[in-house]
Amino acid sequence: MTTVVSDIGLLVTNDPAVGELRDAHLVIDGGNVVEAGSGIAPAADDRVDAGGRCVIPGFVDSHTHLVFAGDRAAEFAARMAGSPYAAGGINVTIAATRAATDAELRALAAARLAEARRAGITTTEIKSGYGATVGDEARLVRLAAELTPEVTFLGAHVVPEGEDADAYVELVCGEMLAAAAPHCRWIDAFCESGAFDEDQCRTVLEAGLGVGLGLRLHANQLGYGPGVQLAVELGCASADHCAYLTDDDVDALAGDTVATFLPATDFSTRQPYPDARRVIDAGATVALATNCNPGSSYTTSMSFVLALAVRDLRMTATEALTAATLGGAQALQRDDIGWLGPGSRADFVVLDAPSYDHLVYRPGVPLIAATYVAGTRA
Numbered sequence: 260m261t262t263v264v265s266d267i268g269l270l271v272t273n274d275p276a277v278g279e280l281r282d283a284h285l286v287i288d289g290g291n292v293v294e295a296g297s298g299i300a301p302a303a304d305d306r307v308d309a310g311g312r313c314v315i316p317g318f319v320d321s322h323t324h325l326v327f328a329g330d331r332a333a334e335f336a337a338r339m340a341g342s343p344y345a346a347g348g349i350n351v352t353i354a355a356t357r358a359a360t361d362a363e364l365r366a367l368a369a370a371r372l373a374e375a376r377r378a379g380i381t382t383t384e385i386k387s388g389y390g391a392t393v394g395d396e397a398r399l400v401r402l403a404a405e406l407t408p409e410v411t412f413l414g415a416h417v418v419p420e421g422e423d424a425d426a427y428v429e430l431v432c433g434e435m436l437a438a439a440a441p442h443c444r445w446i447d448a449f450c451e452s453g454a455f456d457e458d459q460c461r462t463v464l465e466a467g468l469g470v471g472l473g474l475r476l477h478a479n480q481l482g483y484g485p486g487v488q489l490a491v492e493l494g495c496a497s498a499d500h501c502a503y504l505t506d507d508d509v510d511a512l513a514g515d516t517v518a519t520f521l522p523a524t525d526f527s528t529r530q531p532y533p534d535a536r537r538v539i540d541a542g543a544t545v546a547l548a549t550n551c552n553p554g555s556s557y558t559t560s561m562s563f564v565l566a567l568a569v570r571d572l573r574m575t576a577t578e579a580l581t582a583a584t585l586g587g588a589q590a591l592q593r594d595d596i597g598w599l600g601p602g603s604r605a606d607f608v609v610l611d612a613p614s615y616d617h618l619v620y621r622p623g624v625p626l627i628a629a630t631y632v633a634g635t636r637a
């Protein structure tokens with residue numbers, strides 16, 4: 260069955276050979292795009308009238324921690340009143356998550372994923388990390404795999420209270436990895452003082468590589484450190500956060516590892532924003548993601564992330580949109596999403612606006628009119 264999306268005022272394709280099209284249409288067959296063009300729309304079995312509005316590729320959110328129980332609203336309020344952010348708050352969510360049943364966690368995560376769909380997100384990566392035991396981490400990646408193929412094992416999220424860091428890393432790389440890996444595509448670690456150091460992160464990522472997982476790393480969020488260069492050295496698909504960068508870090512990011520910015524985190528922790536201009540101007544590929552999690556960034560709004568990226572990271576609206584769609588896809592090493600054209604999946608968003616600039620220009624306004632995943636309205 261074919262569907263034509265007609266009367267698109269502005270179509271963003273992210274296909275460098277095509278760019279942005281005016282008075283455009285999309286033709287969809289079997290969940291994939293078969294044509295992105297302008298002028299007279301061809302006939303099809305079904306028709307969606309975009310009414311002159313803007314259509315963009317669905318957002319690709321390459322960094323979330325969606326499976327958890329409880330919230331940390333009180334911690335957020337205390338932080339806004341002057342308390343600093345510390346990685347140890349993760350232990351609060353670990354306790355709440357361990358205490359929840361499978362059914363409770365499944366319902367909470369599904370509700371957050373539905374919220375993300377309403378926000379225009381068509382692909383969501385989900386990390387574990389709030390289990391921190393063999394059984395709990397295996398449970399979290401199993402539940403995440405019910406929602407997305409982009410599942411990341413983050414056993415090395417925080418050293419559980421009262422445990423020895425090196426002994427915990429040994430557990431993560433051994434029994435925990437063996438239990439989690441069958442449900443995962445990726446492995447990640449939190450490289451930060453207060454979490455895991457360079458050697459520990461290297462050990463964890465190399466163990467993941469050994470069982471065939473792709474690599475990603477939480478790097479340079481709260482201060483300068485070895486994370487970015489370790490990520491590049493090990494060939495990580497993405498180094499995430501990148502808030503504190505030396506010149507050498509910026510040079511390293513000009514290679515294949517995507518620099519993923521999570522500015523809603525810097526907003527919620529009142530940390531400095533990354534110097535995205537320096538990274539983009541060095542030639543790096545950049546992505547934007549929500550980092551949806553209860554401690555440092557409890558949002559599924561990619562539109563909010565775009566607004567921060569433009570206002571505070573000084574990206575252009577076009578750079579920000581590209582980073583939140585094609586950039587996210589590159590951070591997940593996916594070539595079927597993040598763009599619209601023959602061969603792409605028909606993941607797209609109809610905006611209640613004539614252009615995507617409005618996502619930034621009208622912050623906080625719900626401008627996502629409809630989200631389509633593989634050609635079907637979500």
Ligand SMILES: [Zn+2]
Nearest residue numbers: 322324477550
């Ligand atoms: Zn994270």
